[in-house]
Amino acid sequence: MSEKHINLTLYVWRQKNAQDEGGFVTYEAKHVSTEMSFLEMLDVVNEGLIRKGEEPIAMDHDCREGICGQCGVVINGRPHGPRERTTTCQLHMRSFEDGDTITIEPFRATAFPVIKDLIVDRGAFDRIIAAGGFISAPTGSAPDGNAIPVKKTCADLAMDAAACIGCGACVAACPNASAMLFVSAKISQLALLPQGQPERYSRVKDMVAQMDDEEFGTCTNHGECEAACPKAVSLENIARMNRDFIWSSLTYRPESGGSGGA
Amino acid sequence: MELKANAPDGPLEKKWEKHKFDMKLVNPANKRKYKVIVVGSGLAGGAAAASMAELGYQVECFCYQDSPRRAHSIAAQGGINGAKNYHNDGDSVLRLFYDTIKGGDFRAREANVYRLAEVSNNIIDQCVAQGVPFAREYGGLLDNRSFGGALVSRTFYARGQTGQQLLLGAYQALERQIGLGTIKMHTRSEMLEVIIIDGVAKGIVVRDMVTGQVQSYMGDAVVLATGGYGNVMYLATYAKGCNASAIWRAYKKGAAFANPCYTQIHPTCIPVTGDHQSKLTLMSESLRNDGRIWVPKKKEDCKKPVDQIPEEDRDYYLERKYPTYGNLAPRDVSSRAAKQVCDEGRGVGETGLGVYLDFEAATKRLGAHKIEEKYGNLFEMYDRITGEDPYKVPMRIYPATHYTMGGLWVDYNLMSTVPGLFVLGEANFSDHGANRLGASALMQGLADGYFVAPYTVGNYLAGLKPGSCPTADHPEAKAAEAEVSGRVSRLLGINGKETPTYFHRELGKILWEYCGMARNDAGLKKALQLLPELRQRFWEDVKVPGSGADLNQSLELAGRVADFLELGELMCRDALERRESCGGHFREEWQSPEGEAVRDDENFCHVAAWEYTGDNSAPNRHTEELKFENVHLATRSYK
Ligand SMILES: Cc1cc2nc3c(=O)[nH]c(=O)nc-3n(C[C@H](O)[C@H](O)[C@H](O)COP(=O)(O)OP(=O)(O)OC[C@H]3O[C@@H](n4cnc5c(N)ncnc54)[C@H](O)[C@@H]3O)c2cc1C
Numbered sequence: 024m025s026e027k028h029i030n031l032t033l034y035v036w037r038q039k040n041a042q043d044e045g046g047f048v049t050y051e052a053k054h055v056s057t058e059m060s061f062l063e064m065l066d067v068v069n070e071g072l073i074r075k076g077e078e079p080i081a082m083d084h085d086c087r088e089g090i091c092g093q094c095g096v097v098i099n100g101r102p103h104g105p106r107e108r109t110t111t112c113q114l115h116m117r118s119f120e121d122g123d124t125i126t127i128e129p130f131r132a133t134a135f136p137v138i139k140d141l142i143v144d145r146g147a148f149d150r151i152i153a154a155g156g157f158i159s160a161p162t163g164s165a166p167d168g169n170a171i172p173v174k175k176t177c178a179d180l181a182m183d184a185a186a187c188i189g190c191g192a193c194v195a196a197c198p199n200a201s202a203m204l205f206v207s208a209k210i211s212q213l214a215l216l217p218q219g220q221p222e223r224y225s226r227v228k229d230m231v232a233q234m235d236d237e238e239f240g241t242c243t244n245h246g247e248c249e250a251a252c253p254k255a256v257s258l259e260n261i262a263r264m265n266r267d268f269i270w271s272s273l274t275y276r277p278e279s280g281g282s283g284g285a
Numbered sequence: 286m287e288l289k290a291n292a293p294d295g296p297l298e299k300k301w302e303k304h305k306f307d308m309k310l311v312n313p314a315n316k317r318k319y320k321v322i323v324v325g326s327g328l329a330g331g332a333a334a335a336s337m338a339e340l341g342y343q344v345e346c347f348c349y350q351d352s353p354r355r356a357h358s359i360a361a362q363g364g365i366n367g368a369k370n371y372h373n374d375g376d377s378v379l380r381l382f383y384d385t386i387k388g389g390d391f392r393a394r395e396a397n398v399y400r401l402a403e404v405s406n407n408i409i410d411q412c413v414a415q416g417v418p419f420a421r422e423y424g425g426l427l428d429n430r431s432f433g434g435a436l437v438s439r440t441f442y443a444r445g446q447t448g449q450q451l452l453l454g455a456y457q458a459l460e461r462q463i464g465l466g467t468i469k470m471h472t473r474s475e476m477l478e479v480i481i482i483d484g485v486a487k488g489i490v491v492r493d494m495v496t497g498q499v500q501s502y503m504g505d506a507v508v509l510a511t512g513g514y515g516n517v518m519y520l521a522t523y524a525k526g527c528n529a530s531a532i533w534r535a536y537k538k539g540a541a542f543a544n545p546c547y548t549q550i551h552p553t554c555i556p557v558t559g560d561h562q563s564k565l566t567l568m569s570e571s572l573r574n575d576g577r578i579w580v581p582k583k584k585e586d587c588k589k590p591v592d593q594i595p596e597e598d599r600d601y602y603l604e605r606k607y608p609t610y611g612n613l614a615p616r617d618v619s620s621r622a623a624k625q626v627c628d629e630g631r632g633v634g635e636t637g638l639g640v641y642l643d644f645e646a647a648t649k650r651l652g653a654h655k656i657e658e659k660y661g662n663l664f665e666m667y668d669r670i671t672g673e674d675p676y677k678v679p680m681r682i683y684p685a686t687h688y689t690m691g692g693l694w695v696d697y698n699l700m701s702t703v704p705g706l707f708v709l710g711e712a713n714f715s716d717h718g719a720n721r722l723g724a725s726a727l728m729q730g731l732a733d734g735y736f737v738a739p740y741t742v743g744n745y746l747a748g749l750k751p752g753s754c755p756t757a758d759h760p761e762a763k764a765a766e767a768e769v770s771g772r773v774s775r776l777l778g779i780n781g782k783e784t785p786t787y788f789h790r791e792l793g794k795i796l797w798e799y800c801g802m803a804r805n806d807a808g809l810k811k812a813l814q815l816l817p818e819l820r821q822r823f824w825e826d827v828k829v830p831g832s833g834a835d836l837n838q839s840l841e842l843a844g845r846v847a848d849f850l851e852l853g854e855l856m857c858r859d860a861l862e863r864r865e866s867c868g869g870h871f872r873e874e875w876q877s878p879e880g881e882a883v884r885d886d887e888n889f890c891h892v893a894a895w896e897y898t899g900d901n902s903a904p905n906r907h908t909e910e911l912k913f914e915n916v917h918l919a920t921r922s923y924k
């Protein structure tokens with residue numbers, strides 16, 4: 024692709040820490056190469072700030088290839104920005120035009136408090152997994168891999184759900200800040216596999232209970248989550264989870280000495 | 286310093302079994318009285334922490350990301366090896382062992398590599414049981430693909446996201462234990478010092494990356510699983526936060542650093558586009574199963590659109606030079622071949638530093654649908670980054686730093702030269718010799734974490750009195766904390782003019798030039814002169830705004846760059862002293878007339894492990910002789 028250079032105005036959310044009120048600050052980003060990634064554009068702005076002795080814009084990122092789920096900001100009102108199925112780190116500046124203004128904010132949700140600038144605390148996701156998002160298979164206890172055949176279509180659907188990177192864009196996109204897409208992705212993956220059957224109904228019950236404790240909102244079927252999801256995790260997973268949840272409420276019997284987590 | 290490998294004697298295939306029997310066991314009632322510190326939550330650390338907590342030990346686990354699920358292992362694409370022989374194509378533990386030894390150019394320890402091959406099958410079983418959605422065939426059984434350096438199909442995969450799925454399996458096992466209260470997880474925590482008491486590792490010092498608080502955590506054993514140091518090169522396929530600080534601090538506290546010059550340059554990465562480049566993205570090696578690599582035969586064709594270069598003017602140089610392995614030649618060999626054709630002026634793309642990876646033939650043979658099913662997500666990733674559609678034009682690729690075979694020296698028990706300090710996964714040097722084969726790092730990380738450390742760390746703990754771990758007010762802990770705080774204030778106080786990234790980039794340029802794909806005496810000497818100068822400039826002129834008592838990303842980076850600057854020097858020193866070519870270490874002075882690497886088994890069939898002696902004195906080079914009792918030292922040929 025041929026390289027171009029563009030000039031941009033950025034409105035960036037700056038917030039010193041969780042207690043600070045925070046607000047937008049304007050920066051000019053000049054001569055930005057369209058070959059740069061969005062984060063590389065911010066790197067250049069940040070290097071300029073450091074040279075002036077100012078604190079750079081704090082932002083989360085790590086792999087910069089769309090798989091770790093650590094990055095994620097709201098760009099012009101959209102979590103991860105304008106390009107479909109693309110994380111913030113994979114977004115490139117060729118998606119923007121010369122003279123654009125770009126608003127950059129953190130993911131906003133009560134369950135994701137801001138730590139600093141664009142960085143939020145998504146620890147709630149880990150706590151939901153700890154509550155039941157696993158198959159209890161202690162090391163050493165496994166039978167031969169091929170002793171558990173898995174129908175290809177089930178394996179493929181499980182993989183579709185398992186592609187979730189835990190970024191939290193679904194929560195940020197939802198008007199209710201619901202975490203249903205994230206939670207249902209893990210529930211679906213494990214419910215689709217034969218290995219996941221023994222804990223299937225305790226898992227959904229425990230994960231949903233933890234989700235409710237974490238101050239995520241309820242799902243009212245807006246579908247914004249699916250649209251924002253960089254990994255195309257489908258709303259079907261929510262339907263699957265709801266079915267399992269209802270079944271678990273109808274049939275649940277507490278077991279003595281269960282295998283679950285917290 | 287003595288390098289005792291502690292590999293058990295007896296026949297190769299009985300060593301691990303015998304060792305497991307000989308090791309001491311901890312009384313189950315006492316296990317909870319031992320605390321194990323695990324730094325890192327990648328495949329190695331996550332698997333080790335979960336497995337040891339399942340056994341009953343108290344575990345504290347640390348990572349620098351906001352969640353253990355984000356460790357760099359998540360980015361591995363292609364797959365994980367296992368010697369299952371599900372395809373009846375002649376695979377076995379012995380063959381996986383042999384391929385790994387040969388792939389490593391006969392520079393790894395036989396006993397360790399055999400154990401790795403042996404437990405590879407347990408790993409696949411374990412991951413399946415956890416619900417890792419490996420690719421399946423229509424009959425419901427596990428599917429495999431081929432990878433570089435092997436003629437059997439033994440690589441298990443989950444689309445192009447194998448590392449992600451394996452890591453999520455380990456992460457879920459870890460979270461289960463966190464939920465049960467047996468693991469205490471510390472995220473956004475950076476380990477910056479090891480605490481050594483009477484010569485034994487007893488804890489670590491950690492900086493809380495949100496509050497800036499510097500604190501000691503004590504344990505009966507310390508496990509480092511902090512990944513590789515390839516970011517020393519600045520541009521690499523690693524996640525941005527990957528660092529060498531944990532192992533570098535351990536080195537400076539007495540842990541020997543083995544083979545630092547063994548770095549892997551991966552042949553299939555997306556080429557650099559400009560100065561702003563912050564990292565390089567790998568295109569999985571699995572693409573080489575179906576993609577053909579070529580450049581134009583004539584220089585003048587290099588800028589032409591591909592459809593104007595007729596078949597007879599294309600040079601499929603890997604197929605030409607290595608007819609047996611062709612496009613599946615191992616990484617070091619393929620990378621050097623790419624560099625060679627580009628050096629000849631036959632590279633493609635704007636910069637001329639690129640070769641084509643072409644799917645036209647495979648698309649004709651298999652159909653576009655099959656190609657999409659196999660590689661769809663990789664093609665999409667390529668399109669996002671380059672703005673080009675690989676279904677229409679061939680990909681352009683170029684080698685980039687990808688993996689570090691070197692790392693802290695460990696014995697058969699994965700213990701470093703500091704008693705009580707264990708090192709797992711990419712952070713150690715153990716199993717890949719001078720070059721790692723594809724799909725073997727995931728295997729090694731999980732082998733170390735699930736199936737080796739839980740036994741060997743247990744054996745070590747069995748020799749300690751339960752409940753004897755010192756507390757965090759021990760003078761050595763306080764001294765280590767003071768060192769960390771001192772470094773933080775020093776970095777903040779320099780108030781120079783250049784950013785930490787500037788120095789990192791400069792460091793990367795020097796290392797890529799002089800200690801990259803090809804090295805020579807003069808270049809390495811030049812680097813050894815440039816690096817101390819750069820290091821001095823860093824300490825005089827780096828600018829780190831903000832405070833230490835706060836989330837401060839410039840400070841984090843500056844600390845890592847400071848350590849990389851020192852490590853870079855050790856790499857060059859090691860490369861200079863290793864006067865032979867082997868695996869990823871190619872010394873131009875030691876090559877055959879056809880440009881292949883020439884080993885010197887007489888003088889260099891050993892591991893080089895470096896001992897720190899002080900900031901202003903040269904480190905000592907120690908050696909561990911490698912004895913090959915089961916394989917015949919051969920010239921590695923892929924022709
Ligand atoms: C793009 C890419 C693709 C790859 N594909 C494959 C493949 O297909 N097959 C294969 O076998 N291998 C592959 N590899 C190699 C493989 O992924 C790695 O070697 C392996 O995952 C390393 O695992 P690890 O557990 O040792 O370390 P990592 O996964 O890197 O984990 C390191 C952990 O240590 C923590 N940490 C680091 N420093 C500190 C510190 N100072 N303080 C606290 N915590 C710290 C991190 O937070 C993290 O949790 C690939 C590598 C890359 C870069």
Ligand code: SF4
Nearest residue numbers: 187188190191193252
């Ligand atoms: S479901 Fe999608 S948006 Fe939500 S966390 Fe997972 S990957 Fe991110």
Ligand code: FES
Nearest residue numbers: 085087092094112
């Ligand atoms: S930085 Fe890893 S997904 Fe964006």
